[in-house]
Amino acid sequence: MKQKDKFRYAEKCLYNYKPNLACLEVLRGDLQIKRSGSDVHAQNYQSTFGFSGEPSSPVYSHVVSIETLEERIKYLERLTNPISKLINDLNDDFLQILKLMYFEANTQKKVMIELNIPRSTFIRKRYKLVSLTINYLGL
Numbered sequence: 001m002k003q004k005d006k007f008r009y010a011e012k013c014l015y016n017y018k019p020n021l022a023c024l025e026v027l028r029g030d031l032q033i034k035r036s037g038s039d040v041h042a043q044n045y046q047s048t049f050g051f052s053g054e055p056s057s058p059v060y061s062h063v064v065s066i067e068t069l070e071e072r073i074k075y076l077e078r079l080t081n082p083i084s085k086l087i088n089d090l091n092d093d094f095l096q097i098l099k100l101m102y103f104e105a106n107t108q109k110k111v112m113i114e115l116n117i118p119r120s121t122f123i124r125k126r127y128k129l130v131s132l133t134i135n136y137l138g139l
Contacts, residue, residue: 001139010133014102017083024076031069034062082136094129101126 001009090098100111112122 006134006139007130009139010130010137013079013083013137014098014133015105017080018103020076020080024073024080027069027073027076031066031073034066034069082138083133086133086136094125097122097125097129
C-alpha cells in the first residue's frame with residue numbers, strides 16, 4: 001500500500017471510529033442473543049428441499065449466522081481497538097485535534113480557530129496524528 005493510501009485509510013478509520021464502535025456494540029448484543037438461543041428447535045427428519053435443491057438444515061444456518069456475526073465483530077475490532085489504544089496514549093494537543101476534526105467532523109479552518117493555532121502547526125500535528133494512527137493500525 002502506498003503512503004498516500006495508508007494516510008487516507010487511516011483518516012477513514014478515524015472518521016468512522018465512533019460509528020464503528022456503535023456498530024460493534026450492536027453486533028455484540030446480537031451475538032449474545034444468538035448464542036443464548038442456541039437451542040435449535042426445528043427438528044425435521046424428512047428431507048425438505050428449499051429453492052436450492054438442498055435439504056434445509058436449521059443447525060447449519062444457525063452456525064453460519066453466528067460465524068458471520070463473529071467475523072464482522074473481528075473486523076470492526078481490528079479497526080477500533082488500535083485507535084482506542086491511541087486515544088489513551090495521546091497528549092492533549094493531539095487529542096483535541098482528533099476530537100474536533102475526526103470525531104466531531106469540523107473543518108480544518110474551524111479546528112485551527114478553536115485551538116488558536118496557525119495552519120502550519122495544524123498541518124504538522126495532523127500529519128503526526130495520522131502517522132501515529134498508521135503505526136497503531138499496523139499498516
